[in-house]
Amino acid sequence: xxxxxxxxxxxxxxxxxxxxxxxxxxxxxxxxxxxxxxxxxxxxxxxxxxxxxxxxxxxxxxxxxxxxxxxxxxxxxxxxxxxxxxxxxxxxxxxxxxxxxxxxxxx
Amino acid sequence: xxxxxxxxxxxxxxxxxxxxxxxxxxxxxxxxxxxxxxxxxxxxxxxxxxxxxxxxxxxxxxxxxxxxxxxxxxxxxxxxxxxxxxxxxxxxxxxxxxxxxxxxxxxxxxxxxxxxxx
Numbered sequence: 029x030x031x032x033x034x035x036x037x038x039x040x041x042x043x044x045x046x047x048x049x050x051x052x053x054x055x056x057x058x059x060x061x062x063x064x065x066x067x068x069x070x071x072x073x074x075x076x077x078x079x080x081x082x083x084x085x086x087x088x089x090x091x092x093x094x095x096x097x098x099x100x101x102x103x104x105x106x107x108x109x110x111x112x113x114x115x116x117x118x119x120x121x122x123x124x125x126x127x128x129x130x131x132x133x134x135x
Numbered sequence: 136x137x138x139x140x141x142x143x144x145x146x147x148x149x150x151x152x153x154x155x156x157x158x159x160x161x162x163x164x165x166x167x168x169x170x171x172x173x174x175x176x177x178x179x180x181x182x183x184x185x186x187x188x189x190x191x192x193x194x195x196x197x198x199x200x201x202x203x204x205x206x207x208x209x210x211x212x213x214x215x216x217x218x219x220x221x222x223x224x225x226x227x228x229x230x231x232x233x234x235x236x237x238x239x240x241x242x243x244x245x246x247x248x249x250x251x252x253x
Contacts, residue, residue, distance in 0.1 A: 060238065062239045062240075064180075064240075071230055071243040071244065071245050071246060072180065072240075072243055073243065074235070074239065074240060074241045074242075077235060077236065077239045077241075078236065078239075083241060084241075115179065115180055117180075117239065119238025119239055122194060122238075123194070123195075123196050123197065124170075124182040124185075124238055125182065126179055126180040126181065126182065127179070128179050129179050129180075
């Protein structure tokens with residue numbers, strides 16, 4: 029199965045700052061990668077699918093890029109609701125797999 | 136609006152069975168594949184199973200293959216997960232999620248907790 033490694037494990041930033049999250053795949057997944065945000069006590073929600081497409085209702089401060097094995101989620105200016113855990117997930121090869129998550133915390 | 140509501144979780148002894156349900160509303164259930172995804176306490180997400188819109192495509196994570204069975208009843212807008220021979224490592228919050236583009240998840244329920252303990 030494809031292993032997704034997310035870095036860093038924790039990102040300490042202030043509201044308004046830019047966040048850059050990384051996801052690396054153990055083998056190519058093409059552009060078949062998504063990002064989810066999980067706020068404390070809530071279910072995950074889709075942010076980005078197919079590497080760079082924002083899901084319905086997701087603001088433009090979220091953007092995704094990459095291909096093959098290296099992917100990035102960028103949050104241009106952190107809002108209070110963005111302090112959460114972020115997961116990448118691939119659909120390039122079954123079984124579907126998730127990364128271990130990056131926690132974005134308030135500095 | 137799209138709503139997914141899981142039920143059926145609880146505390147169960149190792150080796151016993153449990154059936155989870157996911158009631159869907161707000162969309163054409165029979166047009167979408169559906170997934171089960173779980174999250175062990177304090178851990179990350181693990182995909183568990185998928186079933187195609189008509190039940191034709193079914194797949195499982197290796198960790199549950201042979202002891203979990205996914206099914207659906209389109210006339211009732213309901214997804215199921217039959218869990219047999221439960222083990223301590225099956226303890227988790229179980230989410231159902233709607234499929235997007237065959238392998239992403241665009242809507243999630245709030246989950247139901249399964250605890251396997253003697």
